[in-house]
Amino acid sequence: MQQLWERVLAELELSLSRANFTTWFKQTAITSFADGCIVISVPNAFTQTWLKKKYHTDILKTLRQMISEEVREIVYKIELLPSGGLAVSSRPAPQKEIALENTQREPIPAVSSGPLEECGLNQKYTFNNFVVGKNNELAYAACRAIAQKLGRVYNPLFIYGGVGLGKTHLLQAIGQQVIAEDSQKRVRYLTCEQFTNDFIQMVRSGRIKEFKDNYRTADLLLIDDIQFITGKEGTQEEFFHTFNALHQMNKQIVLTSDRPPKAIPALEHRLLSRFEWGMIADIALPDLETRTAILQAKCEEMSLSLSQEILTYIATEIQHNVRELEGALNRLVAFHQLDGSAPTLESAKNILSSLTSRATRRSLTPKQVIAIVTNFYDITIENVLGASRKKKLVVPRQIIMYLLREEGQCSYPTIGQELGGRDHTTAIHAYEKISRELTFNERLRQEVMLIREKLYVS
Numbered sequence: 001m002q003q004l005w006e007r008v009l010a011e012l013e014l015s016l017s018r019a020n021f022t023t024w025f026k027q028t029a030i031t032s033f034a035d036g037c038i039v040i041s042v043p044n045a046f047t048q049t050w051l052k053k054k055y056h057t058d059i060l061k062t063l064r065q066m067i068s069e070e071v072r073e074i075v076y077k078i079e080l081l082p083s084g085g086l087a088v089s090s091r092p093a094p095q096k097e098i099a100l101e102n103t104q105r106e107p108i109p110a111v112s113s114g115p116l117e118e119c120g121l122n123q124k125y126t127f128n129n130f131v132v133g134k135n136n137e138l139a140y141a142a143c144r145a146i147a148q149k150l151g152r153v154y155n156p157l158f159i160y161g162g163v164g165l166g167k168t169h170l171l172q173a174i175g176q177q178v179i180a181e182d183s184q185k186r187v188r189y190l191t192c193e194q195f196t197n198d199f200i201q202m203v204r205s206g207r208i209k210e211f212k213d214n215y216r217t218a219d220l221l222l223i224d225d226i227q228f229i230t231g232k233e234g235t236q237e238e239f240f241h242t243f244n245a246l247h248q249m250n251k252q253i254v255l256t257s258d259r260p261p262k263a264i265p266a267l268e269h270r271l272l273s274r275f276e277w278g279m280i281a282d283i284a285l286p287d288l289e290t291r292t293a294i295l296q297a298k299c300e301e302m303s304l305s306l307s308q309e310i311l312t313y314i315a316t317e318i319q320h321n322v323r324e325l326e327g328a329l330n331r332l333v334a335f336h337q338l339d340g341s342a343p344t345l346e347s348a349k350n351i352l353s354s355l356t357s358r359a360t361r362r363s364l365t366p367k368q369v370i371a372i373v374t375n376f377y378d379i380t381i382e383n384v385l386g387a388s389r390k391k392k393l394v395v396p397r398q399i400i401m402y403l404l405r406e407e408g409q410c411s412y413p414t415i416g417q418e419l420g421g422r423d424h425t426t427a428i429h430a431y432e433k434i435s436r437e438l439t440f441n442e443r444l445r446q447e448v449m450l451i452r453e454k455l456y457v458s
Ligand code: ADP
Pocket: 125, 129, 130, 131, 132, 136, 161, 162, 163, 164, 165, 166, 167, 168, 169, 170, 294, 322, 323, 326
C-alpha cells in the first residue's frame, strides 16, 4: 500500500506546486482499500480539512486513474503515523472518522523542515540519479563545474529546454551538491513565480530591505523558469539589481527557462544581455538510448525489474518528456501492485494506450492553435490574422498554418479561411516553407517543438 500511495503522490505532485505538496501530503498514507472506499490517514485536522476541501477532486481522480475506477469514496482519517514522512500504519484503521468540527481547534503543527527544505531543495533530485546522454551532457557538465567552483566558472549559467527534460532536476542537484560539501553555504532555490510573489508581498508590507538582504546574501541563487518574468516590470527591475549585487560579489546565479534568453518576450534589454553573460546550455530531447537508460535507472531506484522489451516499448512510445516516461512507469507499477501480477508487454501496451489517448483525445481546434502560437510569440490574434507582412507576424502566421496541417489535419482551404480568409495557395506555401526550414533552422525547430508541447500539455 505504501508504495502504491507513493506512486499516486508522484502523480499528484505533477499537478501541484511543490510547496503545497510537501505541506499537505507529508505524513499521509493509504491505510485501507475495500469496497471502493479508500482510507487515507492524515496527521491532523488541519491537513484533513485541506485535503478534503482543496485537493479531494485531484486525489480522487488520480486514485481512480492509478488504482481502479472502482474507487468511489475517500475517507480522510486523522491518525498519527509512527515516523515522520510518508509511512503506513500497520494498525487497523480506527472505526469511525473523527468528526472534523470537534478537532478543528487542534494547533497547527509547525511544518518540520530540514536544512534542504529551507533552501527550497528536494532531496529527490541529485547528480547521482541524473542520467547523462547526448541531449544534456553539456548542461550537466556545466552544472557540475559550477557546483565545484561557485561563482568562478560561468556566471550566470542559463539552462533552457522543453518541458519535463530535467531542468529543475539539474538546478536542484547543484544546490544539493553545494550543501553536501559545505553546509554553511547559503543556497536559495525558488521558482520565478515565488520570487515574484515574494517581491510583491514584501513591497506591499514595506519590507523591501528584508527582501533585498534575503536574496543578496546568497552564495548560490537558483531561479527556475525565469521565462515567467516576462511582462513583470517591477520584478524585472528588482531582479536586475539582485543579479548585479550577486554577480559583483562573485556569487553564483543559475537560471532555467523553457527557451533561450532571446526568445523570452518583453524581456528588458539589460536583463537579456546579463542572461547571456555567462554560459548558455540547452537540453534537447533525449534519444531512444537515453530514454531507455532513464527508465532503467528509475526501475533500479524502485528495485523493479522489467524486461528489456517493455522498457524499449515505453521508451519508443514516449519521446518528448522524461516526466511522462516516469509517469508511465509509475502507472504500470501501480496497476500491477494491486493484484501482484508481473508487468507484461501486453499490459504495458494497454496502460500506455490509455495514457496517449488521454493526451491526444482532445482534438485541437484552430482557435486553440492560434491562441497558443500568438501567446508564444507575444503577438495579438488580430495582428496575426491581419494583412501586415512584418516578419514578426509572418513567421508565426506560417507556423500556425503548418501546425493546423500537421497537428490539426485541416484542409488547405480551411486553413486559409481560419487565417483571416486567405487563399488556399498561401496555406500550401506556408506549409511547405516551414517544413523545409525545419530541416536546417535549429532555432525554428526548437520553437516549434516548444509550441507543440504547449498544444498537448496545456
Ligand atoms: P523540467 O524542469 O525541465 O520541466 P524536471 O527537472 O522537472 O523537468 O524533470 C521531470 C522529471 O524527469 C523529474 O522527475 C526528473 O527527475 C526526471 N528527469 C528528467 N531528466 C532526467 C535525467 N536525465 N535523468 C533522470 N531523471 C530525469
